[in-house]
Amino acid sequence: MKIPEPLIERLRAARHLVVLTGSGISAESGLPTFRDKQTGLWERFKPEDLATPHAFDKDPALVWGWYEWRRMKAARALPNPGHLAIKALEDLVPRLTLITQNVDDLHERAGNRVVLHLHGTLTNPICASCKRPFLLSPEVPNEPEGGRRVEPPRCSQCHGRIRPGVVWFGESLPQREWSVAQQAASECDVFACIGTSSLVYPAASLVRGPLNRRAVTIQINPGGTDLDARVTFDLRGPAGTVLPALVNGAFRTVDDNSRKAVE
Ligand code: BJW
Numbered sequence: 001m002k003i004p005e006p007l008i009e010r011l012r013a014a015r016h017l018v019v020l021t022g023s024g025i026s027a028e029s030g031l032p033t034f035r036d037k038q039t040g041l042w043e044r045f046k047p048e049d050l051a052t053p054h055a056f057d058k059d060p061a062l063v064w065g066w067y068e069w070r071r072m073k074a075a076r077a078l079p080n081p082g083h084l085a086i087k088a089l090e091d092l093v094p095r096l097t098l099i100t101q102n103v104d105d106l107h108e109r110a111g112n113r114v115v116l117h118l119h120g121t122l123t124n125p126i127c128a129s130c131k132r133p134f135l136l137s138p139e140v141p142n143e144p145e146g147g148r149r150v151e152p153p154r155c156s157q158c159h160g161r162i163r164p165g166v167v168w169f170g171e172s173l174p175q176r177e178w179s180v181a182q183q184a185a186s187e188c189d190v191f192a193c194i195g196t197s198s199l200v201y202p203a204a205s206l207v208r209g210p211l212n213r214r215a216v217t218i219q220i221n222p223g224g225t226d227l228d229a230r231v232t233f234d235l236r237g238p239a240g241t242v243l244p245a246l247v248n249g250a251f252r253t254v255d256d257n258s259r260k261a262v263e
Pocket residue numbers: 021022023024025027028033034035036040051101102103119166167168169170171172173194195196197198199200201202220221222223224225237238239240
């Protein structure tokens with residue numbers, strides 16, 4: 001993939017890079033996105049049945065079982081070249097803030113030290129009543145495709161139901177993560193939206209500041225979004241291909257140099 005020379009120059013000069021990822025970054029690890037035609041989770045499952053507090057109150061076993069299936073899939077997945085390229089960037093730019101809407105831990109497993117999870121994680125459930133954290137067994141669950149009904153465990157302190165530690169529609173984002181993300185978006189000189197439809201708020205609003213003050217904005221996505229015409233650089237393609245090309249183009253990583261030495 002050919003990366004525009006002006007983008008290479010802007011990335012090399014970046015002082016503070018903010019990366020906001022969505023489910024598209026994990027698609028090449030085998031984890032489905034939400035809204036992609038045919039393959040997205042919302043093609044097969046209704047968000048109102050699974051991703052709202054009301055859904056959990058109505059049918060906790062359905063919701064818990066579905067998230068146990070998702071937890072299994074995430075645990076069995078591996079970081080892909082897109083995740084690894086973001087990890088490489090952490091070591092190549094003076095400052096990187098990594099913000100993700102994803103509930104998997106593939107950025108952490110790629111080696112990123114600090115990851116701001118705006119929508120929580122699959123591995124940190126809490127009591128729905130008293131909000132105390134619940135320690136999951138370290139074993140990876142073995143669940144059938146699409147999940148099954150599983151009664152959620154109960155809180156050892158108040159006997160309340162344990163719920164997934166994720167942010168559902170209508171719920172607030174974790175305060176600390178959201179305020180650090182907002183601060184980073186207000187200060188950065190380069191902001192990249194990677195693998196997100198930019199449809200879900202308030203995460204989708206983070207790019208507005210960088211757009212308004214004409215910071216460098218980048219989108220990496222094989223499909224179109226409302227940001228296409230607004231960002232400085234719109235790179236159409238899968239993150240697992242585009243990101244390594246971008247990192248190699250801007251920084252000539254060790255692999256690239258050693259390949260050149262052999263040529
Ligand atoms: C690739 C690729 C490859 C494919 N490489 N790319 C207006 C303003 C503000 C808020 C609202 C508003 N209107 C409505 C709202 C409320 C709502 C909202 O935004 N709804 C929209 C759908 C309209 N927001 C909320 O409710 C939020 N809370 C909130 O606003 O609190 C304040 C409040 C409180 C009380 C009352 C009122 C307000 C919370 C949002 C929580 C979202 N939760 C979910 C589930 C998390 C748990 C779980 O994982 O199950 O988060 S929904 C789902 O969407 C998930 C994702 O993180 C999120 C974003 O999706 P994402 O990652 O962008 O995925 P897709 O599928 O949409 O896109 C994938 C992209 O990847 C595509 O573009 C592909 O092309 C691309 N792709 N392959 C690169 N290989």
